[in-house]
Amino acid sequence: MMTSEEIKIADNTSQVSKKDLIKMAVNHGALGMEFSWNYPRQMHLAFCLMINPFLKKFYKNDKKGYADALTRHIAFFNITPQLAPFVGGVAVSMEEKIAKGEMEPESVNAVKAALMGPLSGIGDSIFLGCIRVIALGVGLSLAMQGNILGPILYALIYNIPAFLVRIFGAVGGYELGMKYLQKAQETGAMDKLVYAAGILGIMVIGAMSNSMVYTTLGLKIGTGEAATTLQEILDSILPGALGLGATWLFYWLLKKKVSPMVLIIGTIIVGVLGAYLGIFAA
Numbered sequence: 001m002m003t004s005e006e007i008k009i010a011d012n013t014s015q016v017s018k019k020d021l022i023k024m025a026v027n028h029g030a031l032g033m034e035f036s037w038n039y040p041r042q043m044h045l046a047f048c049l050m051i052n053p054f055l056k057k058f059y060k061n062d063k064k065g066y067a068d069a070l071t072r073h074i075a076f077f078n079i080t081p082q083l084a085p086f087v088g089g090v091a092v093s094m095e096e097k098i099a100k101g102e103m104e105p106e107s108v109n110a111v112k113a114a115l116m117g118p119l120s121g122i123g124d125s126i127f128l129g130c131i132r133v134i135a136l137g138v139g140l141s142l143a144m145q146g147n148i149l150g151p152i153l154y155a156l157i158y159n160i161p162a163f164l165v166r167i168f169g170a171v172g173g174y175e176l177g178m179k180y181l182q183k184a185q186e187t188g189a190m191d192k193l194v195y196a197a198g199i200l201g202i203m204v205i206g207a208m209s210n211s212m213v214y215t216t217l218g219l220k221i222g223t224g225e226a227a228t229t230l231q232e233i234l235d236s237i238l239p240g241a242l243g244l245g246a247t248w249l250f251y252w253l254l255k256k257k258v259s260p261m262v263l264i265i266g267t268i269i270v271g272v273l274g275a276y277l278g279i280f281a282a
Helices: 018-025 044-058 063-072 081-099 106-143 149-187 190-212 230-237 241-255 260-277
Strands: none
Touching (some): 018 149, 044 063, 044 081, 063 081, 081 149
């Protein structure tokens, strides 16, 4: 049983309290989402650190289960940092079910992948496109006049909403996850949820492959003004096909245990030679 200071969130068997979730929303993982950012998996380590206290609690008597959970949560993850605790709350509610054997482990990453894209679109628009601009406008106008309130108001205007979203997001994500998961299990909708989340996750990864993998062919067909590039032909058939193909090639090579360093060096060599020979657009 929890102490009186810990407020129950779900049912009497829940191991999670609001106090725990608030701590998660401001721990070193949640606040360090971009500290260990990298291209292959982006915010995966920080997300894993953020929810790690719960994983230790859920799997305290199951070393293999704990190791499997850590492995699950170092999968690719990227989102507006302020909304990461919301996804963390949902993931914690699912891991609690997984630890009890009430849910398939694969479902949690499918749901995480489904949430990343839509929430990032909303979060980037609000925090980067709106709140940050307002905070800078107020802060800079005062700072240019030599007013000490400039940097202070900038920090307050930007960070107060950010921390409120982090805290309420963590609690809300857990509560939403528990309520929906329980309802989904009762109605048998969980399989449909995981299937739909998997489809959405694949769409997000495909879109990211198109926007983040820059591969353009420079080869031309025809002569003079009538000449057209092979890239234009491919784009007319399936835009982004080359970037997606390159992504799957790297994925296949990584599954074949090819060293990432070999892939990086090989990509540089192929890119330089391809641009020199006119295969790739310079």
